[in-house]
Amino acid sequence: LISSAIAFKKHYKSRAIPKAGQIEGAKFEKGDGAVSSEVSEKTLDAKTVALMFSKRSTRTRVASETAIQLLGGHPMFLGSGDIQLGVNESLYDTTRVVSSMVDGIMARVGHHSEVETLAKYSSVPVINALSHLYHPTQILADLQTLLEIRQPFTTDLSSLSGLTIAWVGDSNNILNEMMVTYPRLGVNLQIATPKGYDLDAEVLERANEGIKAEGGKGKIIHTHSPEEAVKNANVITTDTWISMGQEEEAARRIKDFAGYQVTNDLLARGGAAKDATFMHCLPRHKEEVDDEVFYGDKSVVFQEAENRKWTILAVFDAFIGRWKA
Ligand code: CP
Ligand code: NVA
Secondary structure: OHHHHHHHHHHHOOOOOOOOOOOOOOOOOOOOOOOOHHHHOOOOOOOEEEEEEOOOOOHHHHHHHHHHHHOOOEEEEEEOOOOOEOOOEOHHHHHHHHHHHOOEEEEEOOOHHHHHHHHHHOOOOEEEOOOOOOOHHHHHHHHHHHHHHHOOOOOOHHHHOOOEEEEEOOOOHHHHHHHHHOHHHOOEEEEEOOOOOOOOHHHHHHHHHHHHHOOOOOOEEEEOOHHHHHOOOOEEEEOOOOOOOOHHHHHHHHHHOOOOOEOHHHHHHHOOOOOOEEEEOOOOOOOOEOHHHHOOOOEOHHHHHHHHHHHHHHHHHHHHHOOOO
């Protein structure tokens, strides 16, 4: 998927990927060769993808609609105010009806069980566009971004092995997705969450199974100290302290997360790597990261946001465009 996302980005935006010679000593490897003709194939020609979003979205929605259009398909956005779902019709009935008329569904839901139910009863592929538990398409964009900045001449994810990523923030869907993705690739995850915001036990179990299955190279370290989490980290990342649906807990959370703002002072105090990259899925608020870091020269947040489009394009192409019933 990531090599396909990189090829799509190259095809539609030739300035995106560094050329050999721009980085001293770098050699061409896989992923920087000729763009396959498959990239220009309109695999969603005459197809419709329903975007069933029960929560707000900027990046995922814009990435999805523009990606579907590039693949020759029609994006049908169905927000919670547009359809009967949740007001006048069950999820089961809605799934049966919508999937009988479209070629794929991308769904942003509240509880994770909703996207599982959709996937169970849909007659067409269902992609998770964020649930309370996971956000898979976000981490695909993060992987593409990490490759672009750390290993620009390969699409081989194993080249990321040995990196250390620090998470300073909430125990939420973005962290969960990182836990089930990074360590199995040999990437270490150093996590700081406040007391009372522990890691999800089932997610941790799934993460550990993944590490075992891949040979056990990446480590997960959990602490309540932001300084400890950023120690020697090559990448620093965080997310909002108040995820969608938690608005009523805002005051308590802001109090509980005191000392968790990512700042250059924290990175220096904790001993992060000097060239540590800053990443954030967005949307961002000043409380979790200050302007100096967020807009600083080590921040790749806008490249990361743009890569939502190229990775979602690869996902739609592979799982909806090329899907056979
Ligand atoms: N990162 C992300 O999913 O952003 P949106 O909520 O704007 O889609
Ligand atoms: N944790 C955030 C991610 C937004 C992309 C939320 O669920 O609201």
